[in-house]
Amino acid sequence: MRRFASEKSRIILAHRRNLYSAAQNSTSPLYSQRFSQQPHLCSSFLQRFFNTAPSPNSSSSTDSMANDYSSTPVSVDSINPKVLECEYAVRGEIVTLAQRLQQELKDNPGSHPFDEILYCNIGNPHSLSQQPITFFREVLALCDHPAILDRSETQGLFSADSIERAFQILDQIPGRATGAYSHSQGIKGLRDTIAAGIEARDGFPADPNDIFLTDGASPAVHMMMQLLIRSKNDGIFCPIPQYPLYSASIALHGGTLVPYYLDEATGWGMEISELKNQLESARSNGINVRALVVINPGNPTGQVLAEDNQRQIVDFCKKEGLVLLADEVYQENIYVPDKQFHSFKKVARSMGYGEKDISLVSFQSVSKGYYGECGKRGGYMEITGFSPEVRQQIYKVASVNLCSNISGQILASLIMNPPKVGDESYESYTAEKDGILSSMARRAKKLEEAFNSLEGVTCNRAEGAMYLFPRILLPKKAIEAAKSVNKAPDTYYVSRLLEATGIVFVPGSGFGQVSGTWHVRSTILPQEDRIEAVVSRFTKFHKEFMDEFRD
């Protein structure tokens, strides 16, 4: 098997080689295979998704530099190997390179053939000038400084319904103390609001005691992985391509990622036959598959599941005894008229499955949707279908970190209960929301069309979420060039793109992809008046790249 040398320090390489040889010599799922060209292995459940992403800055961290720390107790080969194994592509190698280029542009304007870095690597809308929803920020400010609620100047500065809402929320907090630790699941009154919002969305009951408020969705995902994973023999079923939080969390908790491949040819379809095959294969290799992760709308792939397909998935989990972990953080991000968001809980309940029939966790976040409040770190998970004993253990783990941040908790209640018809803010709120979502839809369409117009590039429809994941048919010569600099071909492609244009995409290898195919992930988030510039810079780069490497 071919394996590219990594840029990483020799210590890490040696460590990985050890893992690798251990895997070769045993049936252990601790098996690393990178950039393999052998399809039969790549579709194996055993494939792990190492995406070694050293900081370009650290390539100078040679042994001599490490030696300066020889009298300190912690060397990189003495840390937890699960940490070494974990990778997180959306903030990996390419982003570190982008940060270096940005610094160089600042220190030395004109040093690169572009004058700004365009971060299309991460769903971080406010960093690309998306403005916050005014009503949400009004309420947050008032809850941060309740002393001004009764002042006359406040009436002139804040909308009447934001003042009213702040009073309502403060009344739900014991002692109005927004500076106190809350219940470890979050403030009960806010959970009541969220449960009511879920009920209104789904048409099925929701219980505030099922809600765990968290600092964004990531800690909730970690909590479930921590609960379910006991050893390498425990597997978590994940889509490929997947959002690398899942692979990172599974690695950190010492489990095995069991992949199921989304079908690019059918718009990233989720085939039950694929799930069955992969499950059988995993089980025959001694893996106890505990849960199935579904990301809907999809990240990085942007598809929205059809309700029929969701029913099949629910039935599959029910039949196979899998916990269904539903990443539903993009539930507000849908851009095509023929698709709608249906929560998995709604689907399961509409099939007649109740609390005791299926174990289901839904993750939601204030970072996505039209609000995009990534910096607030708010979110929740709704857990249903777990016994009181297991729920108590989940509560205990939540209690070790005391509680999530209260501003994030408040914001999570606001997104699930925004202004209603008749409220003073309703019109401006609706205008802001619709403006953001319709602009996202236009940007998604423009980028999708641009990708599809390029030689060797195909891109599925952007139905939802904030991403496009076009496939790029790289010429053999480009693949050889990548190999000669020890990079995966898609990493090479996005590095060249970044160096030529300042545009930051994430290589598909950070998310996983069918072996021998190469993709990039782009967000749809550059400002609307910059989309043309992104498209023309990207188009020009791609043409020149193809001219350089065309077979």
Add this chain to the structure above:
Amino acid sequence: MRRFASEKSRIILAHRRNLYSAAQNSTSPLYSQRFSQQPHLCSSFLQRFFNTAPSPNSSSSTDSMANDYSSTPVSVDSINPKVLECEYAVRGEIVTLAQRLQQELKDNPGSHPFDEILYCNIGNPHSLSQQPITFFREVLALCDHPAILDRSETQGLFSADSIERAFQILDQIPGRATGAYSHSQGIKGLRDTIAAGIEARDGFPADPNDIFLTDGASPAVHMMMQLLIRSKNDGIFCPIPQYPLYSASIALHGGTLVPYYLDEATGWGMEISELKNQLESARSNGINVRALVVINPGNPTGQVLAEDNQRQIVDFCKKEGLVLLADEVYQENIYVPDKQFHSFKKVARSMGYGEKDISLVSFQSVSKGYYGECGKRGGYMEITGFSPEVRQQIYKVASVNLCSNISGQILASLIMNPPKVGDESYESYTAEKDGILSSMARRAKKLEEAFNSLEGVTCNRAEGAMYLFPRILLPKKAIEAAKSVNKAPDTYYVSRLLEATGIVFVPGSGFGQVSGTWHVRSTILPQEDRIEAVVSRFTKFHKEFMDEFRD
């Protein structure tokens, strides 16, 4: 060895018995010993601090109830045993009982011999009516809703320096986007401010690149445990008594807690001879001790280390190759004129140890001090003495969760750079700060004196932090009574106290204590005008308890 049966469900008990027998039959450090009366074992590093704390509500979760969930895939005996093992006393059994009583009082006033629950279980000042520092909240509100910064009404509502500070902070945030994910270590400009605050405090340089902003101190502690712990054979040295975040985090990461006992007789002194003995004992049992946790000022014990003692600890860590994990979250909470806070970094630097001589992590939080902003979940760790390769791994783990919440980041910068002489807010800020700290000192003194006036109770001086940890000499009859209801004696004592008075203390067994001694932890946080009531209710209870059980 005697071992009390737990109230926990049979499944958990069975699980624990298995762990226990496994340990009995091997030299594994996975060894649980609870309430042992055998001193030679209790001082062993092998002792783990299980503090089984089932929810009273769930004691009705019998097998028949569990059976209702028989068709769901996750049973309590199929979850990660590290989760089962972890306990977190400050939100454990007693607090769950308190919450139940509070609900009963609400549903049925007069149902208990008190009309309110007095939460003295956790350092959560705002929940006991401590008011936030006005300047901090002004700045947070303005950063949450920058749209009002230029409005004339704002001048009337906010202090001039809070407006100026908000502008400064917004200028440090790319695009002024408080709604964007930041750099995974936190916003660079805020880290600059924090580093400058550390320099001003210590008189030694601090580097913003050494700062990792986190959602409170807990995630920072978890991050270091995740980095250092590879298996049960890796040990973390912790004081006993300790704050149970450490035991919980070590359990969740699968390591071994290696205890060193603080000497109650010398005001919870930290003896180097004890450290040496315990280290030797751990090493002879095959434990690779990786780090030493010091909590200064102490939690739950309230002592402030003398600088001489800190130097000895630094030398010990240097000599033995241990990472020094310094929990310095109570650095502003010092109540006696003869003690001062010295950061371990300042002490190490003043001894001439530089970046490459000693590995040191300092944890700080916005939840403690005079600010007590627990709900904001802000904090940071300053890491020094780690090689670039190891730092890169720490950064990677931080990046998996993207970033900490921006309000918490801003607040962390504010506490390290509060108003200065000449600023409009300086006088009111100083008055608020001094008022809170002097009140805390008075409350600590009153409670300390009250404890010391009681039969069989001795309490060390409250030098710092927010807690007292009095020792209670329980009569043999009380210990027998506890045993008859399957409770640890100190848990029995605080349960009886809670049921009689509504006062919530945490039993010493949640923190660890020398075998055969019993303690309670009380915060010093009840409002000043309630302290007398707490003291008289507690005194009355204690007398009656002693009358009931006196040998």
